[in-house]
Amino acid sequence: MEGTNPVNKKLAAALSGGAVLVLALTGCGGDDGNEKLDAWAKEVCDAVQPQARKIESANAAIQKETSDNSTPEEVQKADSKAFQDMSEAYKAIGAAVSKAGAPDVEDGEQKLTNAVKELNGISASYASLKKQVDGLDTDDQAKFADGLKDIAAELDKLSKSGNDALNELEEGEVGEAMARQASCKTATASAPAAQS
Numbered sequence: 001m002e003g004t005n006p007v008n009k010k011l012a013a014a015l016s017g018g019a020v021l022v023l024a025l026t027g028c029g030g031d032d033g034n035e036k037l038d039a040w041a042k043e044v045c046d047a048v049q050p051q052a053r054k055i056e057s058a059n060a061a062i063q064k065e066t067s068d069n070s071t072p073e074e075v076q077k078a079d080s081k082a083f084q085d086m087s088e089a090y091k092a093i094g095a096a097v098s099k100a101g102a103p104d105v106e107d108g109e110q111k112l113t114n115a116v117k118e119l120n121g122i123s124a125s126y127a128s129l130k131k132q133v134d135g136l137d138t139d140d141q142a143k144f145a146d147g148l149k150d151i152a153a154e155l156d157k158l159s160k161s162g163n164d165a166l167n168e169l170e171e172g173e174v175g176e177a178m179a180r181q182a183s184c185k186t187a188t189a190s191a192p193a194a195q196s
Contacts, residue, residue, distance in 0.1 A: 047096030094119030
């Protein structure tokens with residue numbers, strides 16, 4: 001039985017990295033900007049905020065289920081739902097960024113295309129992790145632990161590689177405009193908060 005505990009902890013640690021991705025969408029600092037860019041940032045930030053909360057809740061659910069006394073079935077069920085939620089949230093963020101259109105900056109069009117592609121890619125990765133966790137054998141503790149180990153490794157990769165294009169989208173003026181939006185500030189502020 002104790003075989004899964006360290007794996008559960010590793011999974012929880014890898015998962016908490018996932019939340020970092022969406023918070024890349026919430027810039028900081030900045031002062032005066034142009035109205036067009038502010039309107040764009042407001043649209044994106046308002047759309048991102050509920051999705052950031054969804055991702056945060058999914059992370060919290062996984063952390064909760066990776067406690068020592070959860071059964072493989074409970075871990076599988078919680079992880080599956082969390083991966084589904086994360087997949088949907090990143091897809092929704094991609095759609096929101098796409099709908100807002102290119103920000104009014106140099107290379108805005110290219111930056112937008114790259115960011116949307118990346119967000120959709122992250123969404124697809126979580127969908128694939130959901131399939132993976134759904135396919136694990138909960139009757140065989142050792143096999144289940146091995147399967148979780150693979151998923152933790154995938155998550156680790158995902159959290160490290162996930163936000164290059166998002167960072168690019170938010171360089172300079174765009175990041176400053178986003179930082180002025182109350183909804184982006186809220187998304188950032190709520191990130192580390194514990195779920196009650």
